[in-house]
Amino acid sequence: MIRVRVGLWGLLLGLLLPLLFGPLQVQAQEQEAAAIFRYAEVIEVKELTSNPAGAPKGWHVRYSFELDDETPQKGGFDLFATTKEPLTMPTELSEGDTIILSCNSGGCDYFDRGRSGGLWFMGLIFIAVIWWVCRDHGLFALFALGFSAAFIFAVMTPLLMQGFSPLWLSLLTALLLAVVLITMSHGFSSRSLVAIKSTAISLILALLFAQLACWVLGLNGGGGSIAMYSGHGLLKGLDLHGLFLGAILLGSLGVLGDITWTQSAMVEELATAHPRMRSVELVKAVMPVGRDHAAGMLHSLVMAYIGAGLPMFILVFYDSQTPLWVTLNSELVLEELVRMIAGGFALTLAVPISSWVAALRYGERPRLSRTSPLVRSGKRG
Template sequence: MGADHTRPVPSAPPRVRRILVATVVPLFVATLIAALVLWPWDAPDPAAGTEPPRHHGTVTRVVTEPCPPAPEVPEGSPDAPRGPCGTVTVRVEDGPDAGQQVQTPVPAGPGAPTVAVDDEIILVELIDPADPTASSYNIAEHQRGKPLVWLVALFAAAIVAFGRWRGLAALAGLAASFAILLTFVLPGISAGSPPLLVAVVGAALIMFVVLYLTHGVTAQTSVAVLGTLGSLVLTGVLGTIATAATHLTGFGSEDATTLSMYQADVDLHGLLLAGIIIGSLGVLDDVTVTQAATVTELAHANPGLSRRQLYRAATRVGRAHIASTVNTIVLAYAGASLPVLLLLTADSRAVTQLLTSEFLAQEIVRSAVATLGLIAAVPLTTGLAALVTTAGRRAGEPTDRAAPAPTPRPAADRAEALEALSGPRGDVPSAAPAGWPDHNRRTDTAW
């Protein structure tokens, strides 16, 4: 998460470091206290489900055959899906029938897997209610464990190979993010805690751990932490106002409706706000780290820049970053909601009715609020970074001096250069003029 800036950051003056510590440490302690208060210590264990037993198996044979004639249906009724028909022989890998060959019907219907010999699949064991000793098997889906393990291994190897120690720290931060989500945010919401409050505290925890772990404990990182935290709070406030103004209930998707059937006490409106907060965090920390690093680099390149000049220059960089990131946010939400967007072409209602319906209005609010929080992160972080960068300057030190003008090259050197450039391209002078570098010496800087 966040941009990578491997150049060593100049140390901040002691007074600036003390101010940052006095600001960041209480916020971190308050986040820990809030997490302990909201921690789902007595979260109920998941109720034993009624799902049928599932076993691993390997396809050994597939036999297809013509499907029987379909029964007549009243005119105007939708046609039932047909085919494929036949049987699949599967070797059961675990369970009471491990090692045995069982026959199952060829999977059919919407979303049914297409199987072939040697495919590793998941079998569902169905018990006959009339005779509990009799059972049958159906193919549920393919086993995806091995491909996922290889993909994750390739993902981790690429990050470490390119980022080295910084990439390893990024992987540790990613693991910490998932740990906080799985042990605090999701169980806390399931236990009935306010989803928005749990999301803000969980996002703050993730932010503290990931930013300091990935980018180091520096003044620049502390500025990014403060900018991210302020933007998260603003995003939560804007999300609350926007969802209240548009009267969103949180029942804008089939997943939310299904969740309400299993856990009736979950606040779906708060869950919508929590999703906006968590979804914004990944982009916010990238913007805040980049802005803090930009101010630091500008001040290092030209110490004569004043606080206002630093702010204006870094804000111009932030505008370019925001212009591309806004499109990223909208496309990310659009990609996640592509089946919903297809309703625009499949539904017979007017486009205005679809756009103002619950399921599309929810995505519009989500994208707009996340973008507003992102835009606010640029001036907030840039202003803090400019204050911190210029805070250590001594009183009376000039802050707006221009950069020294380059020393003009002597006329003799210019004449020699023009003579060398105007000569035949294949000629190489046997001896370079005094003061000129050897033409056989490499000019690229060693890594």
């Protein structure tokens, strides 16, 4: 089974890599006309001594980097403290630090601090913990997660920029990723098939519920953060309503795959242990555990949404000039609530849906018990 999954992963990555590096090359060509970003190393940091009277404290930073032909280049830039913290460097830099420069025909300017080293370090710790606890299953789950992110970036995003419907594209992407995530995390089996069917049904119901909520509340997707960037650049002209619904589908995918797999596994194990149980009996037997599981997952889902939007909630709810009832009526808040409710709606219904789909597959099926003979005894004649 592991060899099959490794082979399939090789095939998927082989098909995806050309698509992944295509957008990167296009972006690189577009950036050549505007700016080129380079890594550089800080070689010296000096405090400025000739600041104008009343000006914030400043520092001169020297850096070095190599061009594409390995020719060394050096330069420098100034950093100034803010008025709120006039004695503190806005970005703590010291000799040996890595920075990112934005270079054009006029020279190079400081863009940001380099954090790739820390990112690799944290990523390796994360992968090591996943492998230590989950072994091969955890690594395949990480591969599935990486494939999902790469597919969204390399395939879905360029198609959105070309004018494809965000709603239908997100739905097809969610269905495809459900197949990849479940089969690559748990292997090919009847459980996986049941979980995929149940996840697909739950996603469609989540879409219908979110569409209904938008119609009842009069939401068009323009209240979220995406609306702030939709009036200019590459995001201009996007279908915000479809993008909002598509984001709900993708956000609900992870928890749906988990709960549908768990329910299908419980039903199959119970049906194998008790071959005479009917479908209704199997559903009744697994529903209590499913309810507990859904309650815990629902809390996790809602808290994930709240955590992601916490700065927005703080800014909105603590606006002293706006009454609370007006704030709750705003499209910005209602869209976040619809995300939570639609995801929780699909998550809750996924329990009975996956239980019934699994029970109809495994219930009342003739099976050979461990003590049943494979060949009936008797005379051959």
